[in-house]
Structure formats: C-alpha cells, structure tokens
Amino acid sequence: MKKINPNINKAKTIDSEFYYSNDIFETNKENLFVKTWQFVCDNSKVKNTDQSYPYEFMEGFIDDPLLLTNQNGNIFSMSNVCTHRGNILIKKPCNIKNGITCRYHGRRFNSAGEFLSMPKCEGIENFPSKKDNLQKLPCRIWKQFVFSSITPKINFKSFIKDMDERVGWMPIEKFIFSKERSKEYIINANWALYCDNYLEGFHIPFVHKGLSQVLNYADYDTEIFKYSNLQLGVGKENEELFEIPKTSIDYGKKIAAYYFWLFPNIMFNFYPWGLSINIVTPLEPKKTKVNFLSYIWDESKLNSGAGASLDKVEQEDEEIVEDVQRGVKSRYYSKGQFSPSMEKGVHHFHQLLSKFI
Numbered sequence: 001m002k003k004i005n006p007n008i009n010k011a012k013t014i015d016s017e018f019y020y021s022n023d024i025f026e027t028n029k030e031n032l033f034v035k036t037w038q039f040v041c042d043n044s045k046v047k048n049t050d051q052s053y054p055y056e057f058m059e060g061f062i063d064d065p066l067l068l069t070n071q072n073g074n075i076f077s078m079s080n081v082c083t084h085r086g087n088i089l090i091k092k093p094c095n096i097k098n099g100i101t102c103r104y105h106g107r108r109f110n111s112a113g114e115f116l117s118m119p120k121c122e123g124i125e126n127f128p129s130k131k132d133n134l135q136k137l138p139c140r141i142w143k144q145f146v147f148s149s150i151t152p153k154i155n156f157k158s159f160i161k162d163m164d165e166r167v168g169w170m171p172i173e174k175f176i177f178s179k180e181r182s183k184e185y186i187i188n189a190n191w192a193l194y195c196d197n198y199l200e201g202f203h204i205p206f207v208h209k210g211l212s213q214v215l216n217y218a219d220y221d222t223e224i225f226k227y228s229n230l231q232l233g234v235g236k237e238n239e240e241l242f243e244i245p246k247t248s249i250d251y252g253k254k255i256a257a258y259y260f261w262l263f264p265n266i267m268f269n270f271y272p273w274g275l276s277i278n279i280v281t282p283l284e285p286k287k288t289k290v291n292f293l294s295y296i297w298d299e300s301k302l303n304s305g306a307g308a309s310l311d312k313v314e315q316e317d318e319e320i321v322e323d324v325q326r327g328v329k330s331r332y333y334s335k336g337q338f339s340p341s342m343e344k345g346v347h348h349f350h351q352l353l354s355k356f357i
C-alpha cells in the first residue's frame with residue numbers, strides 16, 4: 001500500500017480500490033486483522049474458574065474457532081479445534097473442570113488445553129508432542145472487557161493506554177450489559193468506509209440534523225494517539241453532560257460524548273448513560289456487520305443528549321455510507337483530500353493502514 005503523506009495539508013486518501021477489491025479484502029485477513037486486537041466479550045462469560053466460552057475470532061470474516069477460559073482467575077484464549085482431526089471441541093459455554101474430551105474419537109485435554117490421552121494410539125511415532133496440546137493465544141483484559149489476537153503487532157498497553165488514561169475514572173467495571181439495547185446492523189458498504197465516516201464529525205450538521213442540535217459543532221475536536229483517537233463531543237448548554245472529576249484533564253469542559261476509536265475497527269462511545277461499543281466486522285468487500293453493545297451506567301440518562309437516538313444516527317450514517325460505496329467505484333473517482341481541521345481522524349486511520357499493509 002502506498003504511504004499516506006503525514007502532512008494532512010498535502011495528503012490524499014487511500015486508493016478507492018481498497019473499498020471494493022476482492023483481492024485486497026482477502027489479503028487484509030492476514031496482513032491486517034490477524035495482527036490486531038479484537039473485542040471478544042465481557043468477563044461475565046468466564047467469571048468462575050473452569051468456565052469456558054467458545055467464540056470465533058472475527059465471526060463471519062476470519063472465523064478461527066477459539067475458546068476463552070478462566071483458570072484460577074487467569075483468563076486466557078486457546079484453540080477450540082481438536083489436534084487429531086480438527087473437530088470443534090466445545091460448542092456451548094460450559095464448565096471444563098473435568099477437562100475436554102473430543103466427541104469424535106475421544107482425545108482428551110485438561111482444562112488448560114494440554115493433551116492427556118487418546119485411545120488406540122499405541123505405535124504412533126513421536127507421540128504425544130507439544131503439537132498435540134491446544135495452542136494458547138494472546139488475550140488481554142481492560143476493565144471488564146476481553147480482547148484477543150492471533151499474532152499481535154501492537155503492544156496491548158499502547159493500544160488501550162490513551163483511552164484508559166482519559167476515561168478510566170468512570171466505574172466501567174460496573175457498567176451493566178443491556179441485551180435489549182444492543183443491536184446488529186448489516187451495511188452494504190466496505191468496513192473501512194464505515195470507519196472513515198465514524199472518524200469525522202464533519203458530516204454531523206449535514207447528515208445528522210438531530211444530533212447537531214445537541215453538539216456544539218464549533219468546539220468538536222479530534223485528538224490523535226498512537227493506535228487510537230478521540231473525538232470529543234462538546235455539548236450545548238442544558239444538554240446531558242458528564243460530571244467530570246477534578247482529576248480529569250477535561251474538568252470544567254461541557255462534554256456530551258467521548259468517541260474513542262481503536263485501530264482498526266473498534267469504537268468505544270462513552271455517554272453520561274454509559275457505553276456503546278461498536279464492533280465493525282468485514283463480511284464481504286461491500287458488506288459489513290456492526291454490533292452495537294450497550295453497557296449501562298445510569299439508566300435515567302438514557303434518553304437525552306448525544307447518546308440518545310443512536311439507532312436514528314446509525315441509519316443516517318448507513319444511508320450515506322452506502323451511497324459513498326457506490327460512488328467510490330466510479331471511474332471518475334480515485335482518491336480525495338482531507339479537511340485539516342475536521343478529518344484528522346480519517347487521516348490517522350489511513351496512515352495506520354498504510355503502515356500495516
């Protein structure tokens with residue numbers, strides 16, 4: 001991928017081909033996504049020792065079957081595929097105190113994924129070896145959230161640090177998941193177009209008339225970190241705002257929303273009512289799944305401020321992003337420029353992409 005000019009005044013966006021090419025889409029699995037940190041779930045799924053939770057790494061895209069488990073408070077991830085013939089070992093969340101037995105030919109593993117036994121294997125040479133254990137994968141926890149990776153290229157601390165320092169004062173561990181307020185959206189557009197749109201507030205007065213009544217567009221700002229960035233939604237008077245503690249560098253500011261983006265496809269949106277996590281999963285070059293997961297802090301603030309009507313805002317975004325998807329394919333479009341004041345986040349995203357790929 002061509003380098004993106006670090007000078008935003010001179011820079012051009014990534015080639016439009018990125019948004020529709022099948023080849024680029026496929027190669028992004030290995031040259032980008034397996035190296036990133038991905039959100040798995042919150043730790044309530046593996047609260048007790050030996051509780052296990054099967055999941056697929058980037059379900060619908062990479063689909064590697066993995067198993068999250070807890071060993072004496074230590075949460076880790078490992079392959080959920082039998083090392084004999086590749087059968088899936090665990091299909092539903094369960095307790096693996098008595099180990100794991102493969103239902104195909106009876107191979108057994110202990111709860112840490114180490115090979116224990118296998119019937120009828122007398123005579124196999126060099127057996128068992130380390131390769132017969134279930135491979136462990138990198139897994140990290142932030143607050144109550146579990147992330148995993150396959151071959152991470154980014155140190156988890158540098159990935160999460162800036163968000164942690166900024167909003168770590170909120171009682172995030174105590175936020176409660178709300179199934180009713182969580183939703184999955186399917187968008188007919190490339191995953192990176194969806195992220196581009198998220199990363200700029202430039203379009204708010206044009207696309208989101210309702211939201212622009214609440215946010216103070218003139219004070220809307222983007223801060224760039226190493227692997228994440230923050231759009232600070234500054235609220236108008238009388239809107240629902242955060243009560244920010246003196247210890248925060250934002251003390252005294254009228255903040256209605258913290259929009260954090262974590263490279264390349266995760267969004268943590270904090271509102272006075274709590275947190276909306278958006279997980280963007282590529283499905284096809286022009287098809288993307290976005291999961292909105294809601295974690296409630298203060299239910300009484302749910303219907304006001306920048307964090308109200310998220311569904312309406314999402315539909316407005318989808319409509320425009322789907323139009324752009326059709327536009328980028330045009331023979332009369334190949335790349336564009338960035339607004340230096342309003343599109344710092346998109347420029348940051350494109351720079352990171354070009355560094356990774």
Ligand code: FES
Pocket residue numbers: 082083084085086087102103104105106107
């Ligand atoms: S596939 Fe698991 S024992 Fe054969």
Ligand SMILES: [Fe+2]
Pocket residue numbers: 197198203204207208313317
């Ligand atoms: Fe938007």
